[in-house]
Amino acid sequence: MTAKVPAIFLDRDGTVNVDHGYVHEIDDFQFIDGVIEAMQELKKMGYALVLVTNQSGIARGMYSEDQFMQLTEWMDWSLADRDVDLDGIYYCPHHPEAAVESYRQQCDCRKPQPGMLLSAMKELNIDMAASYMVGDKIDDIQAGKTAGVGTTVLVRSGETVTAEGEKAADWVIDSLADLPKRIKQG
Numbered sequence: 001m002t003a004k005v006p007a008i009f010l011d012r013d014g015t016v017n018v019d020h021g022y023v024h025e026i027d028d029f030q031f032i033d034g035v036i037e038a039m040q041e042l043k044k045m046g047y048a049l050v051l052v053t054n055q056s057g058i059a060r061g062m063y064s065e066d067q068f069m070q071l072t073e074w075m076d077w078s079l080a081d082r083d084v085d086l087d088g089i090y091y092c093p094h095h096p097e098a099a100v101e102s103y104r105q106q107c108d109c110r111k112p113q114p115g116m117l118l119s120a121m122k123e124l125n126i127d128m129a130a131s132y133m134v135g136d137k138i139d140d141i142q143a144g145k146t147a148g149v150g151t152t153v154l155v156r157s158g159e160t161v162t163a164e165g166e167k168a169a170d171w172v173i174d175s176l177a178d179l180p181k182r183i184k185q186g
């Protein structure tokens with residue numbers, strides 16, 4: 001049995017890229033300042049990078065799963081081009097009140113449910129206690145806690161941080177760009 005790896009679970013919209021609202025076009029995908037450099041550093045520090053994103057825009061009929069895949073491929077290549085190889089990409093296309101019937105369900109993958117993180121844990125052999133969940137919403141924090149992630153981190157780069165969110169998260173930082181430094185501080 002190989003050793004377990006620590007991971008950084010990354011929310012997408014509001015954490016990696018600016019949340020313009022249900023982003024599904026390359027032209028609207030804008031990396032937040034400093035996050036690519038931070039991801040480079042986190043890889044060097046030995047963390048696996050795992051993206052976990054709710055994509056209810058698919059269930060809502062705003063864009064197709066194929067469109068999401070195309071954007072994801074572009075994002076993945078853009079990051080690889082900058083020496084950031086993502087170790088996993090997980091997404092939830094569902095919503096309980098979906099316009100598109102095939103995506104209408106109360107799934108276990110839409111954050112705050114922990115399904116995406118738990119799938120990654122099994123598939124990538126992740127050491128959850130040594131891992132971090134980074135996101136801009138309380139739903140990200142709750143998913144991390146339920147999945148047994150050691151440290152939950154709320155960022156101020158997306159949705160306005162609420163008092164409830166501040167209370168739930170272990171750490172609150174301005175941006176993913178600040179995470180490597182914050183981890184090194186201990």
Ligand SMILES: O=P(O)(O)OC[C@@H](O)[C@H]1O[C@@H](OP(=O)(O)O)[C@@H](O)[C@@H](O)[C@@H]1O
Binds near residue numbers: 013014052
């Ligand atoms: O932040 P992640 O999980 O990567 O992705 C979130 C997006 O899929 C969208 O999620 C929606 O929430 P609802 O899914 O409608 O509750 C809204 O917050 C949108 O502004 C946002 O773009």
Ligand SMILES: [Mg+2]
Binds near residue numbers: 135158
């Ligand atoms: Mg988000």
Ligand SMILES: [Zn+2]
Binds near residue numbers: 094109
């Ligand atoms: Zn789902």
